[in-house]
Structure formats: structure tokens, C-alpha cells
């Protein structure tokens with residue numbers, strides 16, 4: 001047979017590519033022009049009466065089949081196909097299926113021939129083709145019963161315009177599908193890993209510890225936002241690491257070679273805050289230092305200012321701060337002309353600013369100005385998997401600092417893991433530091449950790465505070481008693497630490513903000 005006889009029939013809904021040869025089964029195999037076929041890896045096999053494509057075989061199969069083809073009945077050839085093939089009549093009765101069908105669907109042919117497709121595959125798309133008499137093609141069809149994906153083509157068969165049945169050809173693409181899903185998964189993983197590795201490397205360099213997804217997410221967001229110049233509002237409980245993140249953002253920003261100035265808004269007395277932030281001119285007020293003073297904003301010019309505890313910024317200062325952020329210039333006390341400043345603002349708070357806005361304690365316009373990007377740091381109890389990492393990190397750090405070689409008893413880890421850490425990383429850090437200091441035989445045991453918890457140390461480390469009850473029958477109001485006790489403990493702690501407020505706050509296991517607020521409230525400063 002000449003190539004001209006290898007006909008390209010008018011095939012509905014099927015595209016042949018130039019590597020395909022189409023073979024009519026009515027042809028004699030001797031007629032096949034082997035030379036021509038050599039260049040055609042796929043032989044499309046065509047039903048003799050209807051010119052319908054029923055499948056393809058590869059070249060090596062073709063060579064084998066070519067030698068036998070004249071011995072085989074046409075339908076037997078279909079067993080050489082890689083694709084599953086099934087023919088049903090218009091009632092859905094299966095009158096032919098090839099061995100690939102049996103292999104892909106895992107059913108012996110003897111069990112299905114003669115049955116209906118409704119019994120054998122009740123959810124088969126072939127059933128829809130029988131009903132609607134229109135073709136159905138799908139690249140990726142899931143077959144639940146065998147948990148496989150197939151690429152399927154189903155065509156109705158018409159004999160002189162009378163519907164006589166349908167056939168389905170499909171091939172198992174589960175492996176291809178699995179591979180492509182695997183490729184997607186690995187690509188995604190690789191992308192995740194590379195950002196994760198970047199984040200992890202940065203963490204290592206900056207001595208920031210944390211591996212939990214919640215924490216790594218904040219780190220990634222911080223590194224992204226660092227590249228921009230927008231204002232960032234850091235939120236989270238005391239001691240979660242807001243200042244640490246503020247520094248991370250600064251160090252990865254384009255302003256990293258310019259100053260980073262921290263202002264703890266709760267630590268500055270209200271009457272001094274304006275001069276602290278904006279500075280003053282020589283002789284601006286009685287007691288002003290000679291030569292005037294640069295405010296924090298001027299010091300931060302070109303760089304970043306970190307406004308910690310922004311919720312404690314006095315209300316009158318909030319509008320001044322807003323003006324600076326909007327106009328980009330400061331009004332120095334005692335100076336007529338404003339000074340332009342270029343400062344990126346990172347603010348932090350653990351206060352509910354939204355409620356404060358409602359209560360008219362915080363300006364809404366300032367809130368929106370600061371809150372361009374808001375990052376919420378998880379509490380330590382929300383990322384318990386990091387407790388061990390942090391514990392080991394602090395243990396190493398304080399062993400080095402105090403020339404000790406303390407290790408932590410196994411039983412203590414369980415306790416550390418279960419505890420809720422209301423003071424977050426700061427509390428854990430302090431606990432480990434004190435445990436290392438008090439470790440005697442090189443072992444941090446349960447007592448030395450428990451010793452550090454607020455319910456234990458207060459009573460153990462200082463003399464039991466006395467709220468004197470002069471008459472057994474007169475019990476003071478609880479708030480008064482608490483106040484007296486707090487004053488006593490604060491004073492005692494300040495004395496022990498030569499008035500070092502940060503150390504005293506640490507000892508009492510409260511944040512600097514809370515400490516300064518109490519100093520103010522009890523007029524101890």
C-alpha cells in the first residue's frame with residue numbers, strides 16, 4: 001500500500017499530528033509501506049466501516065503487529081493498545097473492552113462483557129454520552145473507585161444517522177498527574193524554603209530565635225516591609241519582641257546606615273515629651289540647657305524612629321506628632337522656623353488602640369497614619385514549639401555571661417513547655433537568667449525555675465511585705481493594700497539595683513511600660 005492509501009479520514013473532533021499515520025483495517029498488511037511508516041511513531045488504528053479512530057500503538061508494537069496483522073481479527077489488535085477501549089450499545093451493554101481497560105480499572109474482562117455500563121461503572125461519563133449522544137473529552141478525569149486519573153475521549157456511534165452506541169478511549173495519567181503535582185509541590189516547597197532560609201539566615205545573624213510558622217511569617221512580612229518606607233505598627237503583648245522586630249525592619253531598610261532612635265513614650269514625663277521629641281532652642285525656657293537640644297526626630301533625620309508604647313503618647317502630643325508625619329517638619333520649642341525632617345516611623349503597642357479611639361484617648365487620624373502596615377507578633381504560648389529553642393539560646397547566653405555550665409533537667413522542659421508565659425520572651429529570658437545564676441550543681445531543676453515565677457519569687461526573694469493591720473477587725477480595702485505592697489516592692493527593688501529602673505522592672509517581672517506607669521502613678525520618680 002502506498003502512503004496515499006494510508007488515508008486520513010474525516011475524523012470528528014480529533015486532531016492528527018504529522019507523526020501519525022492512519023490505517024484502515026481493511027488494508028492488507030503487505031501493502032503497508034514500511035519505509036514511510038518508520039518516520040511515524042504513532043499508528044492510528046481506524047475502525048473499518050466508520051473511519052473512527054480507536055487508538056494508537058507505538059512504533060515497536062507496530063513492527064510486531066505488522067508481521068502478524070493479517071493473522072489477527074481487527075478487534076484483537078486493540079489489545080496491543082496502551083489506551084483502554086470500551087464499546088457499548090445504545091442500551092449501555094458492553095460488547096467489547098480491551099485488556100488495557102481491564103488493567104487500568106482492575107476488572108477481569110470476563111466479568112464485564114455482556115453486563116451494562118450502569119452495573120459496571122455507575123458513575124462513568126460514558127453514561128452521559130449515551131444519554132446526550134454528544135462527545136465527551138477530558139484531559140484529567142478522576143475515577144474514584146480505583147483512585148486514578150485518566151485522560152478520556154468518548155464518542156457516540158451513529159450508523160446512517162441512527163444512534164447505535166458509544167465508545168470510550170482513555171489512558172491512565174495518574175502517574176503523569178502525580179508527577180506534575182509533585183513538581184508543583186516541590187517547586188512550592190523550594191520557594192518556601194528559599195524565603196524561609198533567607199529568613200532563618202537573617203534570624204541567625206541577628207540572634208533572633210524562632211522557628212514556628214506564625215513567627216517566621218512575621219519575619220517574612222517584616223523583611224518585605226523593610227524594603228519600603230511605609231509606617232509600621234507592631235502589635236503584641238509585652239515582651240513578645242516588638243522592639244526586636246523594629247530593629248530587624250530598620251536593619252533591612254535602605255536607611256540602615258542612618259540612625260535608629262528609640263523613644264519609649266511611657267517613660268518620658270508628660271511635660272518633657274515635646275522637648276524630648278522635637279528639641280528646643282537655646283534659652284527657650286527656664287532651665288533649658290545652654291546651646292539648646294536636638295530632639296529625637298532631629299537625631300533620627302534620614303533614619304528611623306521607633307515610638308515604643310505609642311498608646312501612652314499624651315493626647316496633646318498626638319496631634320503634634322501627626323503634623324510632623326504629615327508635613328515632614330518639626331516645630332522646635334523656641335524656634336520660629338520649622339525644621340524639615342525625613343524620618344521613617346515604626347510604632348509599637350500592646351494597647352487596644354481601636355478602643356482608645358472610641359474612648360477619645362487616641363487620635364483616629366494618627367492611628368491611620370501609623371497603621372499603614374500592621375504586624376501582630378504572636379504570644380509565646382501561641383508558638384510553644386519555640387520555647388525549647390529560646391530556652392537553649394538563653395541558657396547558652398547566660399552560661400557564657402556568668403561563666404557557668406548549667407544544663408536543664410529533662411523534667412523542667414515539660415514545665416517550661418506547659419507554662420503560659422504571660423510575660424512572653426522577656427519572662428522566659430529572665431527565668432533562665434536567674435535559674436543559671438542560682439544553679440548550684442550545674443543543673444537547672446524545677447525549683448530554680450519555679451522560684452522565678454511571680455507567685456514564688458516575690459515572697460521568697462524579698463522580705464514578706466507588710467501591710468500593717470493595726471486592728472484585726474479593720475481590714476483595708478484590697479486596692480489600698482495592693483498599692484501599698486506595690487510601692488514597697490518597687491522601692492525595695494530600686495534600692496537593690498542602685499535605682500536602675502530597667503533592672504528593677506526585670507526583677508519584678510513587669511514590662512518597662514508598666515513599671516514607669518506605676519512610678520508615675522505612685523509619684524516615685
Ligand SMILES: Nc1ncnc2c1ncn2[C@@H]1O[C@H](COP(=O)(O)OP(=O)(O)OP(=O)(O)O)[C@@H](O)[C@H]1O
Pocket residue numbers: 207208209210236237238239240241242243244245308348350425426429511512513
Ligand atoms: N525572637 C527572639 N529571640 C531572642 N530574644 C528575643 C526574641 N524576641 C524577644 N527577645 C528578647 O526578649 C526581650 C523582650 O523583647 P522586646 O523588648 O523586643 O519585646 P517588646 O514586645 O518590645 O516588649 P514591651 O512591649 O514590653 O516593650 C528582649 O530582651 C529581647 O532581646
